[in-house]
Structure formats: structure tokens, C-alpha cells
Amino acid sequence: MDLPLLPKGTYYLTRITADDHAGWLWIVSLLTLVYPLITCFVRLYVKRGIYSSDDWSLFASTVLSTCQHTCLFVGLSYGLGKSTALLENQNIASIDGAVFASEVLFVAAQAIAKLSLALFSRRIFRNGNHGISLMCDVLVAATIGWGVTSLLILLPKCSPTVSLSSLASQQCPGNVLLWQIVTALDVTTEFAIVLVPSYLVMKTQIRRKPKLLAVAAFGMRLPSVIFSVVHVTKLQSSLSETDAGLAVVSPLAWLQIEIAWSLIAASIPSFKAFMKPFDNVSATNPDRSANLSHSQSRSDGLFMGPVKPTKKTDSKAGFAEPQVLELRPDNVESQSAVHHCSRRPSLNMNSVGSSALQEHIIRREVDWEVRYEAVPKS
Incomplete structure (x- = not known):
């Protein structure tokens, strides 16, 4: 359909007519x-x-x-x-x-x-x-x-x-x-x-x-x-x-x-x-809802130190020597070790960044095994 005639001097890019689409x-x-x-x-x-x-x-x-x-x-x-x-x-x-x-x-x-x-x-x-x-x-x-x-x-x-x-x-x-x-x-x-x-x-x-x-x-x-x-x-x-x-x-x-x-x-x-x-979802395993970050994967190795504190002190810092507390009155001491299975290599806790503690984990399953053994004091 032809457009109506435009006023004289009007500029247009193109017109739509029967012969021009x-x-x-x-x-x-x-x-x-x-x-x-x-x-x-x-x-x-x-x-x-x-x-x-x-x-x-x-x-x-x-x-x-x-x-x-x-x-x-x-x-x-x-x-x-x-x-x-x-x-x-x-x-x-x-x-x-x-x-x-x-x-x-x-x-x-x-x-x-x-x-x-x-x-x-x-x-x-x-x-x-x-x-x-x-x-x-x-x-x-x-x-x-x-x-x-x-x-x-x-x-x-x-x-x-x-x-x-x-x-x-x-x-x-x-x-x-x-x-x-x-x-x-x-x-x-x-x-x-x-x-x-x-x-x-x-x-x-x-x-x-x-x-x-x-x-x-x-x-x-x-x-x-x-x-x-x-x-x-x-x-x-x-x-x-x-x-x-x-x-x-x-x-x-x-x-x-x-x-x-x-x-x-x-x-x-x-x-x-x-x-x-x-953002934190992994499609690789439907049983897991969290996509663990690299820092989290390094925190799988969790180590626990000795129960009683060591006797070493930092003399330069002026710290007092800690007092050794006996946990039991008899002549044995307690040693505990905690282990868990992980598919990732375990690293020392000192190498784990603080960002690992700030990650949000929806669900995480870890199998722990606690062993107790009483040994005579040396």
C-alpha cells in the first residue's frame, strides 16, 4: 500500500509501496x-x-x-x-x-x-x-x-x-x-x-x-x-x-x-x-550439593596435636613456661589419634588458608575413626 504524500521538503530513508518493500x-x-x-x-x-x-x-x-x-x-x-x-x-x-x-x-x-x-x-x-x-x-x-x-x-x-x-x-x-x-x-x-x-x-x-x-x-x-x-x-x-x-x-x-x-x-x-x-553446586556427583573449592580440598587432612602442651618456650618473647597438667593420677598417659578417609592428599593444617573456613558447605560426609591406647609413662 502506498503511503500518503508527505509534505514538500520532508526527508525519508525509504518508502513502502507496492513495488518497493x-x-x-x-x-x-x-x-x-x-x-x-x-x-x-x-x-x-x-x-x-x-x-x-x-x-x-x-x-x-x-x-x-x-x-x-x-x-x-x-x-x-x-x-x-x-x-x-x-x-x-x-x-x-x-x-x-x-x-x-x-x-x-x-x-x-x-x-x-x-x-x-x-x-x-x-x-x-x-x-x-x-x-x-x-x-x-x-x-x-x-x-x-x-x-x-x-x-x-x-x-x-x-x-x-x-x-x-x-x-x-x-x-x-x-x-x-x-x-x-x-x-x-x-x-x-x-x-x-x-x-x-x-x-x-x-x-x-x-x-x-x-x-x-x-x-x-x-x-x-x-x-x-x-x-x-x-x-x-x-x-x-x-x-x-x-x-x-x-x-x-x-x-x-x-x-x-x-x-x-x-x-x-x-x-x-x-x-x-x-x-x-x-555457584557452589557440582553436577559431577548428584549425591553432593556443594562444589568444594581448592582451599576446602586442602583442609581434608586435619591433624590433632598432643594432648598435653610442650615444655618449649619462646624466651625472646618473654612467655612463661606452660604448666604440665596430668590427665590421670595413675602412671599411664593417654595418646589419641584421629583418622579419616579422604580421596584428596592430606596437607598440614598450617598450609591451609583461612579462606577454607569461610566457604559455605551445604553437606559434607566424612568417615572418622578414633583409636585409644594407654601406654606407660616413660
């Missing part, structure tokens, strides 16, 4: 560029000084997404979104190249966004258990494999998704089929990214409400599956359109929505409100 792409592209940028900057600001691999992966994905939007803006400057009847031949070639570049960058940005969440899951849950570590590593490998496979599928093709040149469309059939394969693999990895962390969350010994919040945070990626399916559906229906210049608008718009939501959803699980209950 570029305005829809401008609106969608600008919104899907701004929101992920804000989310990324907020995450980097909140976590400043404590960045990890998943943060840098998300930053790299945001940069690639920005480049992908830039390619789309270049295509819009050449007439992307307008009817082919309004385009010149040289502009059609430039638009095709810009769209193809945006599709390749989309796959790269999407793959790294998935990798960011996979690395985050590995950092949270990988803690010594071989089975869980293997599960996290397989998730990381699956996201990388999707990106590499998708690029190998799309790069050899000689035209973008919906080429504005009818000659190019005849020379490069099967482009939609390739995108259907990429989408099927995309949906599979999305479900894996949601289900694996959710399964590991349910193994932890915490209250049900924090568990459900964490599962919901990881489940925020599920709309990306819907957007991906809608994109390939719109792509297939665009083949029946008579005007390729207008038909390309809807698939590209859903592609922008998908990458924007993917970037935003990759940051949601890292918010402190969702992950705070898991």
Missing part, C-alpha cells in the same frame, strides 16, 4: 542489529575483568552479525527489496553478491553463537566427571561441526538464496534444498544445546525453583528453531512468486530475526539471576 527490511535489520549489540555490551560491562571463552565467542558472533547486517545494508543501497522492473542489470549482480555474503556471515555468526552457549555449559558443569565432561565436549564439537558443514554446503553455490537473475536461478537449482539441509542440522543442534544443559541442571541438588529458572533460561533458544523453520518455509514459497525482487524480502527478514534472537538467547543463561544458585 525495502522499508520492511530496513526496519527489521536496524532493530535486529541494535538489540543484540545492547545485550552484548551489557554482558561485557557486567562481567568486565572476568571474561571467559564463552564471552569472547559471543563478542565474535556479534561482530560477525554486524558485518552480516552491513552486507544487507549494501544490498539495500543497490535496490534490494524493490521490484526487478525498477532495477538495472548491474545493480542486480551487486544485490546478489551482497545477499550471498550476508547468508554466509549469518551461518558463521549463528555457529559461534551456538558455540558460546556450549562453552558456557561446559564451564558450568564440567568438573571432573568423565561422563559429563564428554557430554559437554560433544556439545561443543557438534556446534562447530554444524558451522563447518553448513559453510561447506552453502559456499560452493553460485547464487544467493533467491537470485534476482532468472538466468542464475536456472544455472544453480537446488538452493532451497541446501537450505533445508542446513536448517535440519540447525534445529538438531538447537535442541541439543537446550536439552543437554537442562539435563545437567536437573542432576544438581538444589531447590526446584532455581532448577526451573535455569532450564527456562536455556530454553529461551527454542524460538530460534521456530524462526529457522519459518525462514525456510518462506524461502520455499518465494519460488512461486513472479517478482524475485519482492520475494526475497520475507526470507531475509526472518533470517535477521533468527540471528538476533540467537545472540540475545546466548546471553540470557549467563545472567547472575539464573546462575547464582549454581
Whole structure:
């Protein structure tokens, strides 16, 4: 529908008419560029000084997404979104190249966004258990494999998704089929990214409400599956359109929505409100609710000194010699030894930092054995 005539001298970026749908792409592209940028900057600001691999992966994905939007803006400057009847031949070639570049960058940005969440899951849950570590590593490998496979599928093709040149469309059939394969693999990895962390969350010994919040945070990626399916559906229906210049608008718009939501959803699980209950939780052993810190692991060796104090004094400090107190009137003395089983090496108590006493332990089971023996005094 044509917009009403604007007052003379009014400047506008683009108009939406029956032969020009570029305005829809401008609106969608600008919104899907701004929101992920804000989310990324907020995450980097909140976590400043404590960045990890998943943060840098998300930053790299945001940069690639920005480049992908830039390619789309270049295509819009050449007439992307307008009817082919309004385009010149040289502009059609430039638009095709810009769209193809945006599709390749989309796959790269999407793959790294998935990798960011996979690395985050590995950092949270990988803690010594071989089975869980293997599960996290397989998730990381699956996201990388999707990106590499998708690029190998799309790069050899000689035209973008919906080429504005009818000659190019005849020379490069099967482009939609390739995108259907990429989408099927995309949906599979999305479900894996949601289900694996959710399964590991349910193994932890915490209250049900924090568990459900964490599962919901990881489940925020599920709309990306819907957007991906809608994109390939719109792509297939665009083949029946008579005007390729207008038909390309809807698939590209859903592609922008998908990458924007993917970037935003990759940051949601890292918010402190969702992950705070898991600060001291280990998923490696469901029978334990506390994730012992390094200082705690060193405090497993607890030594008890002799019952009666020694007679050594520090003359320089001016301390008086302690009085030796007899525990029993008979001619025997008592010696006690306390032992417990620990899988960690025991260290002297002097080597244990005070921070070990300040850690919060939810539950800790230790088996103690007390032995008593009476020996004659020497």
C-alpha cells in the first residue's frame, strides 16, 4: 500500500509501496542489529575483568552479525527489496553478491553463537566427571561441526538464496534444498544445546525453583528453531512468486530475526539471576550439593596435636613456661589419634588458608575413626 504524500521538503530513508518493500527490511535489520549489540555490551560491562571463552565467542558472533547486517545494508543501497522492473542489470549482480555474503556471515555468526552457549555449559558443569565432561565436549564439537558443514554446503553455490537473475536461478537449482539441509542440522543442534544443559541442571541438588529458572533460561533458544523453520518455509514459497525482487524480502527478514534472537538467547543463561544458585553446586556427583573449592580440598587432612602442651618456650618473647597438667593420677598417659578417609592428599593444617573456613558447605560426609591406647609413662 502506498503511503500518503508527505509534505514538500520532508526527508525519508525509504518508502513502502507496492513495488518497493525495502522499508520492511530496513526496519527489521536496524532493530535486529541494535538489540543484540545492547545485550552484548551489557554482558561485557557486567562481567568486565572476568571474561571467559564463552564471552569472547559471543563478542565474535556479534561482530560477525554486524558485518552480516552491513552486507544487507549494501544490498539495500543497490535496490534490494524493490521490484526487478525498477532495477538495472548491474545493480542486480551487486544485490546478489551482497545477499550471498550476508547468508554466509549469518551461518558463521549463528555457529559461534551456538558455540558460546556450549562453552558456557561446559564451564558450568564440567568438573571432573568423565561422563559429563564428554557430554559437554560433544556439545561443543557438534556446534562447530554444524558451522563447518553448513559453510561447506552453502559456499560452493553460485547464487544467493533467491537470485534476482532468472538466468542464475536456472544455472544453480537446488538452493532451497541446501537450505533445508542446513536448517535440519540447525534445529538438531538447537535442541541439543537446550536439552543437554537442562539435563545437567536437573542432576544438581538444589531447590526446584532455581532448577526451573535455569532450564527456562536455556530454553529461551527454542524460538530460534521456530524462526529457522519459518525462514525456510518462506524461502520455499518465494519460488512461486513472479517478482524475485519482492520475494526475497520475507526470507531475509526472518533470517535477521533468527540471528538476533540467537545472540540475545546466548546471553540470557549467563545472567547472575539464573546462575547464582549454581555457584557452589557440582553436577559431577548428584549425591553432593556443594562444589568444594581448592582451599576446602586442602583442609581434608586435619591433624590433632598432643594432648598435653610442650615444655618449649619462646624466651625472646618473654612467655612463661606452660604448666604440665596430668590427665590421670595413675602412671599411664593417654595418646589419641584421629583418622579419616579422604580421596584428596592430606596437607598440614598450617598450609591451609583461612579462606577454607569461610566457604559455605551445604553437606559434607566424612568417615572418622578414633583409636585409644594407654601406654606407660616413660
